[in-house]
Amino acid sequence: MxxxxxxxxxxxxSGGSIEVICGSMFSGKTEExxxxxxxxxxxxxxxxxxSPKADTRYSDNxxxxxxxxxxxxxxxxxxxxxxxxxxxxxxxxxxxxxxFDDELPEVCNALANKxxxxxxxxxxxxxxxxxxxxxxxLMAIAESVTKLHAVCVKCGNPALYSYRIVPGDSQILLGEKxxxxxxxxxxxxx
Numbered sequence: 001m002x003x004x005x006x007x008x009x010x011x012x013x014s015g016g017s018i019e020v021i022c023g024s025m026f027s028g029k030t031e032e033x034x035x036x037x038x039x040x041x042x043x044x045x046x047x048x049x050x051s052p053k054a055d056t057r058y059s060d061n062x063x064x065x066x067x068x069x070x071x072x073x074x075x076x077x078x079x080x081x082x083x084x085x086x087x088x089x090x091x092x093x094x095x096x097x098x099x100f101d102d103e104l105p106e107v108c109n110a111l112a113n114k115x116x117x118x119x120x121x122x123x124x125x126x127x128x129x130x131x132x133x134x135x136x137x138l139m140a141i142a143e144s145v146t147k148l149h150a151v152c153v154k155c156g157n158p159a160l161y162s163y164r165i166v167p168g169d170s171q172i173l174l175g176e177k178x179x180x181x182x183x184x185x186x187x188x189x190x
Contacts, residue, residue, distance in 0.1 A: 015115055016118065017118070018109070018138070018141055019036070019143065019144045019146070020097075020120050020138050020139050021122075021148065023150070023160065024149065024161055024162045024182050025123065025162040026150040026182045028150075029123075029148055032121065033093055033095055037049060040090070047089070047090070047093065048091075049092075049094075050076050050081075050082050051073045051075050051096055052077075053075040054077075073095065078100075078101055079134075080107060082107050090115075091118075092116055092118045093119050094118070094120045096121070097121065097138060098124075099133065101134070104134040108138060122138075124147070125160075125161065126162070127163065147160075151182060152182060155184060159183050159184050163181050165181055166179045
């Protein structure tokens with residue numbers, strides 16, 4: 001199976017593109033984003049990485065996966081800050097896209113239309129199983145969407161839901177294994 005970035009590069013397409021990596025918590029979204037960005041750097045492409053300023057669970061200026069792997073990033077408070085006027089960046093990485101404002105799809109389209117490869121990672125659903133933030137719109141405009149699955153902690157099947165194990169109704173609750181666990185459809189609903 002060919003990876004999306006290999007297909008785009010082999011075809012010789014010089015235009016931009018939007019790639020979305022989505023799934024539940026603990027499915028490896030940030031790891032996959034970092035893998036693609038590291039490959040872009042190996043190819044000597046100019047790379048910029050962004051994360052929402054509100055998400056400081058691990059670091060203020062780095063993407064950090066649940067496996068403690070990290071890569072420097074620039075925290076921004078709104079999607080329009082990603083546009084980088086006058087920049088010659090070739091690849092833009094965006095993590096935790098669900099926490100950005102509704103301008104993110106427009107920003108990503110503008111970058112892709114300028115020839116930038118945009119790689120986005122984020123939760124596609126919130127803890128209630130509902131589409132999360134700008135992710136549905138990003139998935140609709142993307143050239144490729146990669147949906148990753150975690151392992152259900154109850155039965156071992158592929159998990160696509162982020163089940164909240166602490167009380168609260170707020171859509172946004174930053175947390176880790178003390179607050180969420182990955183579950184399959186059956187275990188999520190029981």
